[in-house]
Amino acid sequence: MSQDPTRDPAPHLTDPEGALRALVRPELTQLRAYAAPSGTPPIKLDANESPWPLPAALRARIAADLAELPLHRYPDPRAERVRAPLAAQLGAHPDQLVLGSGSDEVIALLCTALARPREGRARAVVLYPTPTFVMYRITALAHGLEPVEVPLRADFSLDVPAMLAAIAAHRPSLVFLATPNNPTGNAFADDALRAVVEGARDALVVIDEAYAAFAGRSLSAWCDAYPHVALLGTLSKVGLAAARLGWARLPSALAAEVEKARQPFNVNALSQAVAALALGALRPEFDAHVAAIVAERTRLGAALSELPGVHVAPSDANFFLLRFDADPAPRVARLAADGIAVRHFTGHGAALERCVRVTVGTPRENDALLAALAR
């Protein structure tokens, strides 16, 4: 058949990039990418990491382990050397665990698996209080699920009546509750958490314990008490952010389904080896770092509270959320000039207006931060 010369050329010929963009899910084109902090400032207090590298002897131990890895082979798809000690630590059956490249990946796996809309709805709903970890929203949207956000109270506690009303109205498939919460730093009260858990019995309620080590307790036992409760955890905050190892403890039947969505080799052999050491031989070192961070948190929190013009939110995590009376942008810029990176929440909504998050650093780093803020 001959071409009609009067017809417009196809869009993929005149604007190939626009034609490709038109194929992208609209939620994505409207989304702003997660701006993970990058670079290595001298004093890095912007990403809630542990401030301490491992001592040289322990790094040598890890290097020796890594040197033995058969790097020409695929890794163990079930990551048994991580799964087994982790299950023992959590008091779970190994088959209840889904492991991922950070808990970020596990959040994505849950959104993949639980994306089926309820009857009469166009999209499955993911519900969470805000402000909270931004990846719940980004991951929900990126997977075609509908995020529903319920504001926390002014003191960052859970607004239980509002949560229950939103759960009843939106019938979420997934509810995320980060406790301690990021970026506010507080752990939610047990009775408030329990009310939300009991009000969402036909959803999977995911208690994200990324910062639980700093609160000194876990709600792991709730998984036994409630068949619809899952727990999310990570090694990132206790000293192994680079290793990328996160997990969910799920109800067994659901874990088997989520496992089907997981890429078989999602946790690489190097991460498996390092994580296995962290859960075993190196555990005392990481526990000591957590204890030191908690002690520094007390000292740093007290000193920050003495500074004029800043309100310090109480923290159960390894960071503080500070609210300044005046726009903190010039201060954040001056800190950056001094080599101190912190996280400034501009454009993140009214609840985080004039807010800056600072990770608890080493004593020396915290002294430098305090001195710089006092100037």
Ligand code: PMP
């Ligand atoms: N949950 C919460 C509440 C977080 O703050 C973070 C990291 N910022 C994560 C999960 C993800 O951590 P990772 O992917 O490093 O395990």
